[in-house]
Structure formats: C-alpha cells, structure tokens
Amino acid sequence: MATKTALTPPKAAISATTADRRQAQLEALIAAAEKRICESGTLSLKARDLAADIGVALGGLYNIVQDMDALLLLVSSRTLARLGEAAQTATGHLPMTTRAEAIERLVAVAHTYLAFARENLPLWRMIFELRLDSPLPDWAAQDQLRLFRHIGEPLHVIMPDLDTLALTVRARTLFAAVHGIISIGLEERLIAVPPQKLADEIAWLTRAACQ
Amino acid sequence: MATKTALTPPKAAISATTADRRQAQLEALIAAAEKRICESGTLSLKARDLAADIGVALGGLYNIVQDMDALLLLVSSRTLARLGEAAQTATGHLPMTTRAEAIERLVAVAHTYLAFARENLPLWRMIFELRLDSPLPDWAAQDQLRLFRHIGEPLHVIMPDLDTLALTVRARTLFAAVHGIISIGLEERLIAVPPQKLADEIAWLTRAACQ
DNA sequence: ATAAGAAAATGAACATCGTTCAAATTCATT
DNA sequence: AATGAATTTGAACGATGTTCATTTTCTTAT
Numbered sequence: 001m002a003t004k005t006a007l008t009p010p011k012a013a014i015s016a017t018t019a020d021r022r023q024a025q026l027e028a029l030i031a032a033a034e035k036r037i038c039e040s041g042t043l044s045l046k047a048r049d050l051a052a053d054i055g056v057a058l059g060g061l062y063n064i065v066q067d068m069d070a071l072l073l074l075v076s077s078r079t080l081a082r083l084g085e086a087a088q089t090a091t092g093h094l095p096m097t098t099r100a101e102a103i104e105r106l107v108a109v110a111h112t113y114l115a116f117a118r119e120n121l122p123l124w125r126m127i128f129e130l131r132l133d134s135p136l137p138d139w140a141a142q143d144q145l146r147l148f149r150h151i152g153e154p155l156h157v158i159m160p161d162l163d164t165l166a167l168t169v170r171a172r173t174l175f176a177a178v179h180g181i182i183s184i185g186l187e188e189r190l191i192a193v194p195p196q197k198l199a200d201e202i203a204w205l206t207r208a209a210c211q
Numbered sequence: 212m213a214t215k216t217a218l219t220p221p222k223a224a225i226s227a228t229t230a231d232r233r234q235a236q237l238e239a240l241i242a243a244a245e246k247r248i249c250e251s252g253t254l255s256l257k258a259r260d261l262a263a264d265i266g267v268a269l270g271g272l273y274n275i276v277q278d279m280d281a282l283l284l285l286v287s288s289r290t291l292a293r294l295g296e297a298a299q300t301a302t303g304h305l306p307m308t309t310r311a312e313a314i315e316r317l318v319a320v321a322h323t324y325l326a327f328a329r330e331n332l333p334l335w336r337m338i339f340e341l342r343l344d345s346p347l348p349d350w351a352a353q354d355q356l357r358l359f360r361h362i363g364e365p366l367h368v369i370m371p372d373l374d375t376l377a378l379t380v381r382a383r384t385l386f387a388a389v390h391g392i393i394s395i396g397l398e399e400r401l402i403a404v405p406p407q408k409l410a411d412e413i414a415w416l417t418r419a420a421c422q
Numbered sequence: 423a424t425a426a427g428a429a430a431a432t433g434a435a436c437a438t439c440g441t442t443c444a445a446a447t448t449c450a451t452t
Numbered sequence: 453a454a455t456g457a458a459t460t461t462g463a464a465c466g467a468t469g470t471t472c473a474t475t476t477t478c479t480t481a482t
Contacts, residue, residue, distance in 0.1 A: 018449095018458090043342075047440055057461045059442075068440065131254075136401060144402050172404045173392055173412040180391015181384055190347060191355050193383045201384040208420045229429090229478090258469060268432040270471075279469070 025064050026074075028054040033075050034123065042072070042126045072130050073140060079123045080143045086116050087150045102157035103210045109150050110178045110202050117182050128183070151175055158210050174209055178202055236275050237285075239265040244286050245334065253283070253337045283341050284351060290334045291354045297327050298361045313368035314421045320361050321389045321413050328393050339394070362386055369421050385420055389413055 032053035036045050047068060051058045065071045090112040096102040117124045151171040156162075162170060181202055185193045193201050243264035247256050258279060262269045276282045301323040307313040328335045362382040367373075373381060392413055396404045404412050 046438090048438095058440095059462065060460060062441070063459070141401050148402065169404055169408055169412065172395075172402055173416060175402065176392040176395040176404060177388035177416055178391070180389070180394060181387040183391060183394075184383075184387040190352050191359065191383055191386065193380055193387060197380055201380065205384060205388055205420060208422065209416060211419065211422060257467090259467095269469090270433065271431055273470070274430070 022064065025054065025056070029061070029064050029071065030074050030078065033071055034078070037075065037122045037126060038120075041122050042129060069130070069132055072126060073132065073137075075123065076127045076130055077140055077143050079120065079127055080147060082120070083113070083116050083124075084147050084150075087112050087147070090115075091150065096154050096157050099158055102154040103207060106151065106154045106158070106174075106210065107203050107206045109154070110206050111199060113178065114182050114198060114202060117186055121186060148172075148175070174206070177205060177209070181205065233275065236265065236267070240272070240275050240282065241285050241289065244282055245289070248286065248333045248337060249331075252333050253340060280341070280343055283337060284343065284348075286334065287338045287341055288351055288354050290331065290338055291358060293331070294324070294327050294335075295358050295361075298323050298358070301326075302361065307365050307368050310369055313365040314418060317362065317365045317369070317385075317421065318414050318417045320365070321417050322410060324389065325393050325409060325413060328397055332397060359383075359386070385417070388416060388420070392416065 029050060032050050033045060036049060036053070045068075047061055048058055050071075051061050056064075065074070087109055091105055091108045094101070094105040094108055096105045148168075148171055151174060152167060155171050155174070156167055159167065159170060181193055182198065184191070185195060185198045188195070240261060243261050244256060247260060247264070256279075258272055259269055261282075262272050267275070276285070298320055302316055302319040305312070305316040305319055307316045359379075359382055362385060363378060366382050366385070367378055370378065370381060392404055393409065395402070396406060396409045399406070
C-alpha cells in the first residue's frame, strides 16, 4: 500500500488527483457531520445518513475515515480551532500589562468561551462527550494545549510567583471551574445556574480566583 | 390495572406477596445494574446481561421497569442518596458559627464530593451522563435539591448579605465549579488537573471564592 | 380439589446501529 | 483495447433495546 504509492512518485498529476479526491471526500464528510450534529445533536449522527449526504455507499465511509470516532475527532479538532480563533479575535488585543488588565482579559476569555459554547452548543458538547478507545493522537493534543495559552498568559501576569508547573495546574483549575459552570448551565439541568446569570457568575468566580 | 388492585384490599396477604415480589425483582435489578456499572462502566450495561443476572427472560425486564433509562434513573437516585449520607457523616458535625468555620466546612464538603467521586467513579459519572427524554420526575428532583443544603447552609454564613435567590445561584455556581474540576480531573483528559493535586486545587478555589 | 379466568413471564421477532468484505466497478498503464 | 490494480459497492453480520403473541403460572369461585 504505502510502498506502492512510494514507487510511483513521477506520476504526480495522477497521484495528486486521487489524493485530492480523498481529501475532498474527507472534507465533505466532515462538513456533513458538522451540519448534522448542529441540527440534530451528536447522538443522532448516523453512518447511513452521512454516506447519503456525501453520495457514497455505506461501506465507502470506511475508505475515507477509520471509523465513526475518528470522524468525531476531526470534527472536534475543527471546533477547537474555531474556538481558538474566537478567543484570539475577541481578547487577543486586550492589554495585560497591569494585574487588573490581566484579570479583565481573563474574564473576557471566559465570556468568549461562554459565548462560543452557546453559539455552538452541539459541537461544543461533542468535544467533551467524545470518549476515545485509542489514545489521543499528538496533533489533537497540540490542538488542546495551544488553547491554554489564552489562559496561561494572563494568569502569569496575575500570579507571577507561581512557577511554570504550578501555573499550568492553576490554569487548568480555572478552566475546569468555568467549564463546569457553563457545562451544567447550558445543559439546563435542575441544579444549573440559570442561563441569564451565567455571564455574571463566571465573571464573579474568575475575579474571586484572581484576588 | 390500578382499579383492579384498588378493588382487592381485603386480600392483603396475596396482594402483598405479588407486590413484594415485584419490589424484590426491582431491587435485584437495581443491584445487578449497580454491580455491572461499577465493574464495566455504564456503556457496557446490556439488557440481556441484566435479565440473565436476575433470572428473568429478556422481555421480563420491561415488566419491572419502563425502560433502560428508568432503571438508570433509579440507580442514579440511589447513588445521590449515598452521596448525601457521605456528606452528612463527613461534614454534618463540623461547626459553622464563624465565617472561617463555615469556609472550612465548605472545603470539607468539596473534599467529600471528591472522595465520593473517586470511590464511586462509574456510578458518579452515570449521574451526569444520563440524558432523559422525558422530564425529570419530582422525586428525582427532590433528591438533587436536598443535597444542596450541604452547600447552601455554610454559604449562608459566609455570604450573609445575599438574599435567598442569590444564595441559591451562588451555591450552584460553586458546586458547578468544583464539579468541573473533579469531572475533568477524574476523566484524566489531557488538559486535566493532575489527580494528586485535585484536593489542593479544590481547596484553593473554594477558599478563593469565599474571600 | 378442580376448572376458569386473570396475571405474569417468556423468547422469538423487529428495527436500528456500526462495521466488514467478497464482488463489481472504475481507473491507469501498456 | 486489454490487463491489472485500486476503488467503490451494498448485502450481510453481530449487537442492541424494545415489543408482543404465546405460554405458563397463579388466583379465585364452585
């Protein structure tokens, strides 16, 4: 398989069209999955529907993607990338030279996270519902770690005494706390913080954690 | 059905044995489900296995319980009850007359929650993974609301200025924050707080929120 | 005690899934 | 135009939760 492909490097044009078709199929598949997840939730995402969406036989899905989990991981990665862009455009320009500025930037990051979760609820849920059998691939791990700079950098200004390790732990604690409030809040569980109070409570907690 | 049973109150002995058998079956079913969840996780809980466990035909399950979700709700309720007992025995005796005492009691409640989640991981996860189609029954709602007194009472001492509504919201915020830290932490996700630092970080956040 | 009738238990059948794989089809090269 | 490889197909498989006609058990009245 891999050796065969390696033996035909001169025929670049043909190899390219084949590979490009696969890539196009993959992107169509990811797009179809995203659309269906947004419209009906991850739970009702069905292999047969996706195959029909992109005009491929049922079994053809498994030529494009290893299995359903692999597809969900790709969707997840794309969602995380969009979250990163949202954080960058919404908070990247905010100053954080002073401690007070850094705190407000952290509040802004948290609010951006809330807004993103609200506007992408099914896709956002999927990220945390996904339970992989195999270990997380490196590229997916990098996706997640990169996002933490949006928390780590302001936090470094706010808590300058903490060493790198302690700062990492503290960033994760703060993220998990805010995530918990949003997660339970947007699930509209019985014991959830009411939706219209989420932003205030998140700001309160973030500021309290920074004092 | 219900009218029939109501029409035979004098035959208490017979009615009782029939009803008692159902109750015994139900309890056996719940116990079997708990055991299987603890051993292999909620995901691999199968109707056929449970039927075999309690010595009933596959279809017989649906004479005992409406469907799988109803069973999971019963298991969930039982787990919440045990969590309530754990909180009561571990923190019920701690003083909370002064503000400092109330804060430490809140930290103790959070640590009890962490310990319970650790020791009952699959059952504890199930509570939050459960997504019901039908609305939560009242008795299940009461199960959850009752638990919040363990947070609300100390919090009332710590934040005496807050009215009842604000206090409820604040209690839910604090719970959700701590829950988020534990939830992500015990899932051992990439971005989780490391397990051995969970207790410290939870204590830090709880105290920070109370200053 | 026994038969009739009600209640409960049974397990085969159904609809839905994700996934596989032998067969058919398409494509590229000679 | 033919040959051989690569790709696509969709029927089939094994699980799974749930249903329901049939069988079995139990209760009650004679």
